[in-house]
Amino acid sequence: NAGVTQTPKFRVLKTGQSMTLLCAQDMNHEYMYWYRQDPGMGLRLIHYSVGEGTTAKGEVPDGYNVSRLKKQNFLLGLESAAPSQTSVYFCASSSMTGGRTEAFFGQGTRLTVV
C-alpha cells in the first residue's frame, strides 16, 4: 500500500518552462489537494478536487492548473514557470466522510525555478 505518491521528487526549471507534477493515491479517496510550502508560511492550498472530473481553486491558484481525469490521479501544471514558484509542493488526499478524516501526504516535490 503506497499511499500518496508524487513524481518527480526534485526538479529544476528555467523561467518560462512548463512542467506537470503527478500525484497518485491508492486509497480510493475522493478528495485530493495540492499545497505549496514556503519557509515561515506553512502550507498554502493551491487547488483541490472533491471527485473525479472536478477541480476548484484554493488560496494561491494563480500560475497553476490542475486536472483530475482519474480518481486516483491529480495533476498540477505550471504553464510558464516563474522564480516565485520555487517551493516544495505536497499532494494530499482524504476520504469524503465529512470532516472526520485526516489528510495523507505525499513525499513532496522540491521545485527550483531559475
Add this chain to the structure above:
Amino acid sequence: AQSVSQHNHHVILSEAASLELGCNYSYGGTVNLFWYVQYPGQHLQLLLKYFSGDPLVKGIKGFEAEFIKSKFSFNLRKPSVQWSDTAEYFCAGRTYGQNFVFGPGTRLSVLP
C-alpha cells in the same frame, strides 16, 4: 474566515524537557483538529486527531493534545522530548464540507 494560529515560531529545548506547543483555532460549529509532524526533508505525518469525545487525545511517539473548547485551543504536549523529536509541527482544523486549514507551523529544535 476559519483560521488556525500557532503561538510559537521556533522552540528550542534540551532533551528530557517538557514540551507544549500552542494552537488556537477560529471556527464556528463543530471542528475536527489535527497535529501533524514534518521531520527534516520528509512529508507531513499525522501525530494525533480529535473529532469528539474525550478532549485529551493521545497520539504516536508519546504525544498528546488537549481540546479546550472554551479557549478555542488544541495544544500539543509531550512530557519528555528526545533529540529525534526535532521537526516542524503543524496544527490543522477542518469542518464538515470544508478544506483543511493549517497553521504556520512551529519549528522544534531539541538539543542533545
